[in-house]
Amino acid sequence: MRKSVKRFGTLFLMLNISALVLAGCGGGNNGGNSNTAASGNSNTTANANSNAQANEQPAEAKGEPTEFLFWTPFSGADGAFMKKIVENYNAAQDQYKIKFVIQPNGEYYKQLDVALSTGKERPDLMIMHVDQIPTYVSKGQLQPLDDIASKAGINKTDYVDAPVQYSTIENKWYGIPLDIHxxxxxxxxxxxxxxxxxxxxxxxxxxxxxxxxxxxxxxxxxxxxxxxxxxxxxxxxxxxxxxxxxxxxxxxxxxxxxxxxxxxxxxxxxxxxxxxxxxxxxxxxxxxxxxxxxxxxxxxxxxxxxxxxxxxxxxxxxxxxxxxxxxxxxxGSHNFAIPKDVTDANVLAGIGDFLKYVASNSLDWAKSGQALAAKPMLESADFKALPQSSIADSFSYVQFAPxxxxxxxxxxxxxxxxxxxxxxxxxxxxxxxxxxxxxxxxxxx
CATH class of the missing domain: 3.40.190.10 (Periplasmic binding protein-like II)
Incomplete structure (x- = not known):
């Protein structure tokens, strides 16, 4: 049965977001190598600013940056690597600001279920394992990403095919892959x-x-x-x-x-x-x-x-x-997904801008041990120099859960x-x- 989610006023939502970030923000419990560089690419800032300009929303251009809340289950050593990517993105442009929250991995989907079903303190962007996407689509809790991706200049062909096909349901794309593990x-x-x-x-x-x-x-x-x-x-x-x-x-x-x-x-x-x-x-x-x-x-x-x-x-x-x-x-595959009731045009533009940035500035995530799903990163010399680059050799025959x-x-x-x-x-x-x-x-x- 599809569940309807009550939409709260913008002010109330922002107050809840601020409270959640203050309570939950922090690194992974194993530390990780937080001093690694995001990509070593001097064009990172220019790329991010270019993406932000492409998605510019006049209503926010001269005011405070548009903020949105990003949930992940990376409560282990990998959390520090994703936190670094977010920090680099926030520093690279001034139009959008991501509030980054790590939820405990073992409780992640329980907390996500509560947030999505009640509308209280729910994320604007979230990491979701690819094999969870069909269930959440069936509950009516995810929105298709085709339009958001198109406006941000994101194409399905920029990613390894397996997770894209899995998360495409009834010709609608619900998950933009970060990695394949x-x-x-x-x-x-x-x-x-x-x-x-x-x-x-x-x-x-x-x-x-x-x-x-x-x-x-x-x-x-x-x-x-x-x-x-x-x-x-x-x-x-x-x-x-x-x-x-x-x-x-x-x-x-x-x-x-x-x-x-x-x-x-x-x-x-x-x-x-x-x-x-x-x-x-x-x-x-x-x-x-x-x-x-x-x-x-x-x-x-x-x-x-x-x-x-x-x-x-x-x-x-x-x-x-x-x-x-x-x-x-x-x-498995970590994917970016967006709740169905995120409708603010500025927030959606910011999410698209961030996802475009990640597609070519996610080497830190690879340094956590993961093999990236974005082809520009897989084909980069920096990724090929990593010891786990051979993992990508198996991408042509990976299989996900039924x-x-x-x-x-x-x-x-x-x-x-x-x-x-x-x-x-x-x-x-x-x-x-x-x-x-x-x-x-x-x-x-």
Whole structure:
């Protein structure tokens, strides 16, 4: 059912925005590298001023800058990188001013739901994961961005195709992508060198051979530590797709297929062979990677800053094709979205100007470990010089969560059942059958 949102008067809205910013503004809880430069491009200020002039609104041109509120869930180390981009934009022009607020990641969508449904203290611009966009569109809480993008000189062709297509619903564009964050492979270069491995594996045969060489039980060193919890939300779908399976068959869940079961058996098999320890707790694989006792880890681009701070000698590469059918990788994507009831022309012009700025001035976000979705940044020499630039090699075969309303709730039973299978507490087929049954029940609610 579509929810109508009551629009409050401008003065009341601005008072609420000011109160929220004073209460919530601040950096990420892990600090991050806040002293990095935005892009190193001396044309940043000129570009921003040019964009602002293109979207100039006479009613505001001679007065105070138009302010708008921007929400993000970047409460980790990545928050400092986005904060830097906003600060650079605010300093580069004087027509618009962004009030930047970081909401706790774990509570982000709960807080967003309240703000959007009540209209109280709601953002004018927000970050939204691409797989959330269909649900919020169905609730009537997002506005199409086609007109805003057109006025700002933003084109769909300026971005990687996958997130643009996903967020285009009934020929209307609802999310402008900031990044794509696929599952990637991190590997310990020192351990690889000692094992005589000269390049990261690209397929199952190479991976299986390499993790055998990298395992040294006498030193408590493992070739690949199998996580039993997070980030299986990225690993399991990747393996299922690579092996020719699907999570959703068009009308029902299908992650208890033979293709999916085979991949769970493969992961558990590494525990049985001693390549991975058993009973790995949350973040156990990462702890061992930081200690130099886990040679390979599958995780997201957001881990880069943590490994940099730890001084690890590591490499980044696309996830090998473990499955038998095709190369594929699960990915997420942070997108810019605008609530439906943001109607002030000056605010919308300011948002468009900022999004145009980000498309060519977001190297700071790449330095957080992310691979950018804007083609001008992907093609820049500065981005190509970053170690994670190889992540973009996987953009042609990334896949997002099934475009199904409330997919998060539907798929939630997977993770507890998968953990039971990986811990050896349940047969893989039984675990995935139980997960599918629970998901079917969730769809009826």
């Amino acid at each position: 696929p599952l990637v492979m991190y590997y310990n270069k020192d351990l690889f060198e000692k094992a005589g491995i000269t390049a990261p594996p690209t397929n199952r045969a190479e991976f299986d051979a390499d993790v055998e060489k990298l395992t040294d039980k006498s030193k408590g060193q493992y070739g690949y530590v199998v996580p039993t919890l997070w980030p299986q939300q990225f690993i399991f779908p990747t393996l299922v797709w690579q092996n020719g399976g699907e999570l959703w068959n068009g009308s029902d869940v299908s992650y208890n297929s033979p293709e999916a079961v085979e991949m769970v058996q493969w992961m558990r098999g590494m525990v049985d062979k001693g390549i991975s320890p058993g009973n790995v707790q949350q973040d156990g694989e990462n702890t061992l990677f930081l200690q130099g006792k886990n040679a390979i880890q599958f995780n997201g681009p957001w881990m880069k800053s943590q490994f940099d701070e730890a001084g690890l000698n590591y490499g980044i590469a696309p996830v090998p094709q473990i499955g038998k059918a095709k190369q594929a990788v699960f990915a 475009n199904v309303l409330n997919w998060g709730k539907i798929s939630d039973p997977i993770w507890g059942e998968l953990s039971s299978a990986l811990l050896g507490k349940k047969d893989p087929q039984k675990a995935l059958d139980d997960a599918a049954a629970k998901s079917k029940q969730a769809m009826k609610k």
